[in-house]
Amino acid sequence: MAFLVKKFGGTSVGTIDRIKHVAKTLCAARKAGDDIVVVVSAMSGETNKLVAMAREVMPGTVDVRELDVLLATGEQVTIALLSMALKELGCDARSYTGAQVKVLTDSSHSKARIVSIDNEPIMSDIAAGRIVVVAGFQGVDEGGNITTLGRGGSDTSAVALAAALKADECQIYTDVDGVYTTDPRVESRARRLDRITFEEMLEMASLGSKVLQIRAVEFAGKYNVPLRVLSSFKPGQGTLITYDDEENEMEQALVSGIAFNRDEAQVTVSGVADKPGIAYAILGPIAELNIEVDVILQNIGENGLTDFTFTVHRDDYAKVMAFLSERKDDFGADSIIGNDRIVKLSIVGVGMRSHAGIASKMFQALSEAGINLRMITTSEIKISVVIDENYLELGVRALHEKFELAEEDSA
Numbered sequence: 324m325a326f327l328v329k330k331f332g333g334t335s336v337g338t339i340d341r342i343k344h345v346a347k348t349l350c351a352a353r354k355a356g357d358d359i360v361v362v363v364s365a366m367s368g369e370t371n372k373l374v375a376m377a378r379e380v381m382p383g384t385v386d387v388r389e390l391d392v393l394l395a396t397g398e399q400v401t402i403a404l405l406s407m408a409l410k411e412l413g414c415d416a417r418s419y420t421g422a423q424v425k426v427l428t429d430s431s432h433s434k435a436r437i438v439s440i441d442n443e444p445i446m447s448d449i450a451a452g453r454i455v456v457v458a459g460f461q462g463v464d465e466g467g468n469i470t471t472l473g474r475g476g477s478d479t480s481a482v483a484l485a486a487a488l489k490a491d492e493c494q495i496y497t498d499v500d501g502v503y504t505t506d507p508r509v510e511s512r513a514r515r516l517d518r519i520t521f522e523e524m525l526e527m528a529s530l531g532s533k534v535l536q537i538r539a540v541e542f543a544g545k546y547n548v549p550l551r552v553l554s555s556f557k558p559g560q561g562t563l564i565t566y567d568d569e570e571n572e573m574e575q576a577l578v579s580g581i582a583f584n585r586d587e588a589q590v591t592v593s594g595v596a597d598k599p600g601i602a603y604a605i606l607g608p609i610a611e612l613n614i615e616v617d618v619i620l621q622n623i624g625e626n627g628l629t630d631f632t633f634t635v636h637r638d639d640y641a642k643v644m645a646f647l648s649e650r651k652d653d654f655g656a657d658s659i660i661g662n663d664r665i666v667k668l669s670i671v672g673v674g675m676r677s678h679a680g681i682a683s684k685m686f687q688a689l690s691e692a693g694i695n696l697r698m699i700t701t702s703e704i705k706i707s708v709v710i711d712e713n714y715l716e717l718g719v720r721a722l723h724e725k726f727e728l729a730e731e732d733s734a
């Protein structure tokens with residue numbers, strides 16, 4: 324018997340049959356004595372459809388307040404259908420939108436942050452033996468406006484509920500049976516990890532592994548919420564996200580996983596003066612446009628001139644190129660060169676901290692595969708390279724092989 328928050332992603336509730344299947348497993352768990360709060364996403368593809376409709380109506384800059392009102396409807400459909408399916412099985416249930424359980428957020432539409440949640444209605448339903456079904460991805464701000472938490476945000480709703488309700492575990496049910504050494508869609512020999520540390524999971528998520536939303540991992544780490552990723556299609560233990568302890572560290576592999584991000588684009592400002600203030604002159608206005616810059620590289624200057632390269636999200640690429648091209652004379656650049664066909668490929672592992680030579684092993688694997696490295700960046704537990712997008716799959720497989728991450732019996 325446990326108090327569990329269980330989250331089901333889009334594919335897990337993607338059809339009426341899947342919703343009925345989820346209802347059946349929830350009913351069985353409830354009958355076995357577990358107290359359950361369920362968080363659901365919209366049916367798979369629904370959020371994308373809603374975004375596309377909004378773009379048709381407002382092709383320019385979409386109104387973020389109204390977009391959130393629209394997107395929140397996706398999850399409202401699934402909470403109602405799942406609650407009906409549960410009742411149909413004789414299992415008492417009650418659905419709530421984010422606003423109904425006062426998932427209070429700030430007012431940053433489309434990327435709102437959760438401030439607090441009202442436990443009261445949920446706990447009284449739990450005490451009455453009901454399964455509580457809450458819409459993920461959404462909240463409400465102080466002014467009563469509906470907000471959403473960013474794509475993949477139902478993971479964060481689930482973790483926040485688990486923290487607020489002091490649940491025993493937050494279980495994220497998805498279409499894979501845990502966190503793998505890399506995305507199993509790209510490397511079929513990827514291996515499921517029994518455990519991964521919060522620190523590594525946070526890096527993996529930040530570097531592009533969309534199996535968990537970054538904020539969900541941050542939140543779970545901060546509030547010490549036991550977090551597990553499992554499949555809604557096949558039973559199993561899944562992957563537990565844990566704090567690092569000495570025992571784990573002893574067994575820690577050098578590299579735990581490979582992450583990649585296809586959403587990047589590269590911009591080079593060429594032939595600028597190699598003098599104090601140049602990075603600020605270029606990146607300051609970009610920051611003011613509210614555009615996030617990722618990898619940054621500045622060459623050693625020659626003849627007083629240097630090149631300055633950075634990456635941005637592909638969605639921001641055209642805007643940044645247009646902006647800099649227009650202002651290139653302001654910071655005396657020769658030219659602005661761009662490439663939106665690049666990706667970032669990274670290796671992650673806490674074991675890296677205490678071992679030298681991991682970077683050269685990574686570069687060796689990529690050189691053997693004939694892959695050119697455009698940019699390199701490192702931190703304590705990760706190394707990232709920027710490469711041409713055509714080489715992504717090859718690069719993932721080469722690194723997977725070099726760091727011996729595959730299932731033993733599939734090698």
Ligand code: ADP
Nearest residue numbers: 332333334497498502503505506508532533534
């Ligand atoms: P949901 O709709 O349930 O939220 P997502 O599509 O957001 O599911 O996340 C699950 C997907 O994450 C998997 O289908 C898989 O392709 C992808 N993924 C990326 N990296 C990893 C990884 N390291 N381990 C497992 N899955 C991963």
Ligand code: ASP
Nearest residue numbers: 364370460474475476477
């Ligand atoms: N439905 C939202 C999305 O597609 C939230 C989620 O699935 O977590 O991003």
Ligand code: MG
Nearest residue numbers: 332475533534
């Ligand atoms: Mg997701």
